[in-house]
Amino acid sequence: MSKIKPPMSGQELVAALRAGDTRLRVVDARFELSDPAFGRAAYAAGHVPGAVHLDLDDDLSGPKGVHGGRHPLPDLEELATKLGALGIGDEHSVVVYDHAGGMYAGRAVWLLRFAGHDDVRLLDGGLDAYLAAGGVLTTAEPGHARAAFSVMPRPEMVVDAEQVAAAIGSDDVVLLDARAPERYRGETEPLDPKAGHIPGALNRFFAANLQDGRFLTATELRKHLDLPAGVADGSKTVIAYCGSGVTGAHLVLALELAGYPGAKLYAGSWSDWSSRDLPVAVGAEGQGSGG
DSSP: OOOOOOOBOHHHHHHHHHTTOTTEEEEEOOOOTTOTTHHHHHHHHOBOTTOEEOOTTTTSSOOOOSSSOSSOOOOHHHHHHHHHHTTOOTTOEEEEEOSSTTHHHHHHHHHHHHTTOOOEEEBTTHHHHHHHTTOOOBOOOOOOOOOOOOOOOOGGGEEOHHHHHHHTTOTTEEEEEOSOHHHHTTSOOSSSSSOSBOTTOEEOOGGGGEETTEEOOHHHHHHHHOOOTTTTTTSSEEEEEOSSSSHHHHHHHHHHHTTOTTOEEESSHHHHHTTSSOOOBOSSTTOOTTO
């Protein structure tokens, strides 16, 4: 897997669209957890010219079961078929945007890389940055020709509940919880059956990696993340999780931008963990400067 591409600025996207870059494919990943119909409605009301929409529930996740979390990973072959039908293929350079600091776009970026597509970037600052750079919206449906998207899965990018449970207490693993501090501490839990966090996890709230909707610089990210010794040289493995594998993917992206590649995503995250008979911790045991 190649080094992650830096986020694209609004100015870069506007310039690429004006230049008629035929390799460019734009993905609108807008979504709201509290209103699953929001994303498609927002897309229909106006989107970046040429953009296609990928829905968190319908496209970027698979069917829910007893375990596996609220947003289990989709079948990659089914995802490839959808992408190809939308005109996204191996030859394309993909940029993904949303309206929420990359919360949903980050999931899409991570997922495409997990499927083997490295030429994908997040739009830094999202739709607002594009509009501020002079971009315009359209309601026209894109007319991309069908393309071929090849799947080359990277199973090393994910871990499951059993692997996380086995890692608790290990000096070689750093668990990072991307949720808001109050959810990490177990003071509130609006979505999942239990409140709290995985024992030993450190709280690194994903939104704190942003300023005005854009990622902090690599230097600022490293200072903010304040990770234990051993992460930088690769002697410690980082596992990130959140509620359902969405903002956890965003945290993995932030780690890569900070110069910490190789972090793994616990895709089922807290919604999977809390559905099982597994240990739960509460309080601020790992809420350092990043949380």
